Each structure stands twice: as C-alpha cells, then as structure tokens.
Amino acid sequence: MKKEDIPQDPSALQNVTKEVSYAVDENGKYVTELSAGWDVKIKALDVAWSDIEKKVAGARQKVLNKEASPLLYFMELKLMDIEILSAYTGFWKWQVKRHLKPSVFEKLSAKKLQRYATAFDVTVEALKNVNWNETGV
Known part of the structure; x- marks a missing residue:
C-alpha cells in the first residue's frame, strides 16, 4: 500500500493511540507510517x-x-x-x-x-x- 493510502478513519481510540503500518513511499522504499484507524x-x-x-x-x-x-x-x-x-x-x-x-x-x-x-x-x-x-x- 502506498504511504498516502494508509487508512485514517476516525475511531474512539484515535486520541489515545495510533497504529504503525508499513507502506511504500514515493521512492518505492518501505517506511512506517501512523494510522488513526481502519473502518473494518x-x-x-x-x-x-x-x-x-x-x-x-x-x-x-x-x-x-x-x-x-x-x-x-x-x-x-x-x-x-x-x-x-x-x-x-x-x-x-x-x-x-x-x-x-x-x-x-x-x-x-x-x-x-x-x-x-x-x-x-x-x-x-x-x-x-x-x-x-x-x-x-
């Protein structure tokens, strides 16, 4: 998944914690990015x-x-x-x-x-x- 596609769906925990997700940046390298949540x-x-x-x-x-x-x-x-x-x-x-x-x-x-x-x-x-x-x- 691309860095800009990481889900940021609002959740009850969004002000308490974030989840680390792996994504691909614009150079094709794997990076970590924080996600507020994912609807599912x-x-x-x-x-x-x-x-x-x-x-x-x-x-x-x-x-x-x-x-x-x-x-x-x-x-x-x-x-x-x-x-x-x-x-x-x-x-x-x-x-x-x-x-x-x-x-x-x-x-x-x-x-x-x-x-x-x-x-x-x-x-x-x-x-x-x-x-x-x-x-x-």
Missing part, C-alpha cells in the same frame, strides 16, 4: 467492547443477585480471569474460585480484601459495596 478494524473493536460491556453487566447482576461475589464484577471490569487475578494477588487459583462465592467472600479478612483491592486498583470499601449505580462503582 474499528467495527470489530466496537463489537468486542460491546461483548465486554455485556459481560460486565451480567457479572454485576450476578453480584446483586448474590450468585457471585464482587470479585466476578471486578474481574470482568478489569478484563481479568482467575489465572490473572491469582498471579496479581498471590492466591492460588482454587482460592480465587472459592472467593467468588458470596458466602466465602463475606468472611475474608481485611488483609485478603486489601490484596484484591490493590489488584483491581480500588478501595476495599468499593470492593465490598454491592449497591453500585448503573455506571459501575
């Missing part, structure tokens, strides 16, 4: 973010219904899974799974709650509070 990729990202938002909303509802602990909500919100959260907190994966149960979560010590709060970059109070508004914590 933008649509794919929009679909992916929509799926993530649905998962976060579903996790929030499970927490409010007492089907899961707040850890599930924050895991979805921060794009983590059990393995990643285990690595960040130092808990074994089986412990994280167990802590996803509301009855077990309610009995966690302040020290354990702080480890989770640190991993999610929230306060312990925010971690324990299940009366969130519609926009989150």
Whole structure:
C-alpha cells in the first residue's frame, strides 16, 4: 500500500493511540507510517467492547443477585480471569474460585480484601459495596 493510502478513519481510540503500518513511499522504499484507524478494524473493536460491556453487566447482576461475589464484577471490569487475578494477588487459583462465592467472600479478612483491592486498583470499601449505580462503582 502506498504511504498516502494508509487508512485514517476516525475511531474512539484515535486520541489515545495510533497504529504503525508499513507502506511504500514515493521512492518505492518501505517506511512506517501512523494510522488513526481502519473502518473494518474499528467495527470489530466496537463489537468486542460491546461483548465486554455485556459481560460486565451480567457479572454485576450476578453480584446483586448474590450468585457471585464482587470479585466476578471486578474481574470482568478489569478484563481479568482467575489465572490473572491469582498471579496479581498471590492466591492460588482454587482460592480465587472459592472467593467468588458470596458466602466465602463475606468472611475474608481485611488483609485478603486489601490484596484484591490493590489488584483491581480500588478501595476495599468499593470492593465490598454491592449497591453500585448503573455506571459501575
């Protein structure tokens, strides 16, 4: 693709990041050029973010219904899974799974709650509070 043909379609990330693309300049040499976005990729990202938002909303509802602990909500919100959260907190994966149960979560010590709060970059109070508004914590 020629340097002047690199897509510059506006996207939600255009003010945050640019993508490096390879192109051919006027002398026929390969050069790198920044792209603001490409319509097809933008649509794919929009679909992916929509799926993530649905998962976060579903996790929030499970927490409010007492089907899961707040850890599930924050895991979805921060794009983590059990393995990643285990690595960040130092808990074994089986412990994280167990802590996803509301009855077990309610009995966690302040020290354990702080480890989770640190991993999610929230306060312990925010971690324990299940009366969130519609926009989150």
